[in-house]
Amino acid sequence: MNNKATQYTGNKQFAVIDTQREEPGAGEVRIKVAYCGVCGTDVHIYHGMMDKRVDIPVTIGHEMSGVIDAIGPDVSGYAVGDRVVVRPLDNRAEKPSDKGFSHIAAGLKFIGIDSPGAMQQYWNVPAFTLHKLPADIDMKLAALTEPLAVACHDVRLSGLTAGETAVVLGGGPIGMLVALVAREAGGKVIISEMNPTRIALAEEMGFNVVNPAKTDLVEYVSEKTDGGLADVVFEVAGVQPTVDVMTEVAGIRGRIVMVAIHGQPRPVNLFKFFWKELKLIGARVYEPEDYDKAIALVSAGDLQLGRLVTSVAPLSGVQSVFEQIDANPDGMKVLLDCQA
Known part of the structure; x- marks a missing residue:
């Protein structure tokens, strides 16, 4: 089964490639990504400002919404078809010296920067990063959960x-x-x-x-x-x-x-x-309660979040999306439709 994925290849260039859809490993789920937002950090990566950190070529992206497509061994509490967002923090290197603040742990890895991200059709992630979404939520607006958190x-x-x-x-x-x-x-x-x-x-x-x-x-x-x-x-x-x-x-x-x-x-x-x-x-990133609050705010629908979505583009248009962000400093939030 194919998976269409974007790749940052350096020098302000993105490619769109066909890869094989991977089965989720132990403790992982595979997500059919609905939408992925473009973050300021993604733009920094596009500009080459993080070339020493990212593993080029790399699939980036961390502001997303999606549906669980497959579940690996040793995962409980989730089912295929669940709508979810990912809190993209890999805190498995947490130590006692981090004092329990895993979101700012010294060994923290940011998923979508330090490991493959969501600008692709299917994405395997650790299940501990997931937050469930209400079944009736607007998936475009749900992709704003991460920055809202x-x-x-x-x-x-x-x-x-x-x-x-x-x-x-x-x-x-x-x-x-x-x-x-x-x-x-x-x-x-x-x-x-x-x-x-x-x-x-x-x-x-x-x-x-x-x-x-x-x-x-x-x-x-x-x-x-x-x-x-x-x-x-x-x-x-x-x-x-x-x-x-x-x-x-x-x-x-x-x-x-x-x-x-x-x-x-x-x-x-x-x-x-x-x-x-x-x-x-x-203040750096977020903790689980901030994600819960953000999901509740998206679901309530009172914040006019839709007005912050400047445009929506297919994965195949990723190169022009980043070029247009550079050309249009007035824009707010651009989303990639990962299934279009």
């Missing part, structure tokens, strides 16, 4: 409570998901974003949006909060200007959540941490 983790670690003001620095895909989850938690959300298309989308979805190139963000937030400023700040953009403003826009005892990945050290105004008793919270 990132946002759930970020908001949960922030300690945001109803009525607090949250400022989201960056209105890209993750920033919008953080804003949606923060609003669902009862937060008063303000988004800082400079891209006109993303500003328009956020405003259409009911958010207060500030373009910091045109409006002083700190003054705006101060006016909205009677001088109290933000209770929580989510730094999602990952650039120096947002690092500079995060300590300015946070109010007394504000919590700053570092969502973005900064590949190098950055200057930070540490005086503000002393002066306002601020907290800086690191």
Whole structure:
């Protein structure tokens, strides 16, 4: 039985190949992948920024939804036909020194980067990575579970409570998901974003949006909060200007959540941490409860998630998908239809 799979082959090139569908091994299931989203990390791989980490040629992808197609030995609790998503963390190298936090264990492997991913028709994964989906869930939107779980983790670690003001620095895909989850938690959300298309989308979805190139963000937030400023700040953009403003826009005892990945050290105004008793919270990927929350939010259908799907393309169009993402910085989330 054939399996059509994409492969990153280096130098900004993808191939689509026919391989043999593999039987799942012990503790594994085979998933018929429905949809796979393209993540910012996937784009970094396309740009060659992770060539030293990935095993070229490699099938990537980790934002997905699918249906169990076959079950290997020693798997219980799942049946062929179950709708599932994968929490793509292989924590089998966890040690006592990781203190039980397997999602950030020193030996953690990320499935879809360090091992084959979901941009293919059929995908074998360890059963311990699975989360069941409701039978009536929209499988396109279910493919947003993984990035939505990132946002759930970020908001949960922030300690945001109803009525607090949250400022989201960056209105890209993750920033919008953080804003949606923060609003669902009862937060008063303000988004800082400079891209006109993303500003328009956020405003259409009911958010207060500030373009910091045109409006002083700190003054705006101060006016909205009677001088109290933000209770929580989510730094999602990952650039120096947002690092500079995060300590300015946070109010007394504000919590700053570092969502973005900064590949190098950055200057930070540490005086503000002393002066306002601020907290800086690191947040990386997700834990099982964040996946459960994300699935519940997708299933409830209240977050307007469909508006974040920019386009859907077949596996055969993978090369043009990545080229178009480069050419269209306005886009939000592109999905690959893995069975088209």
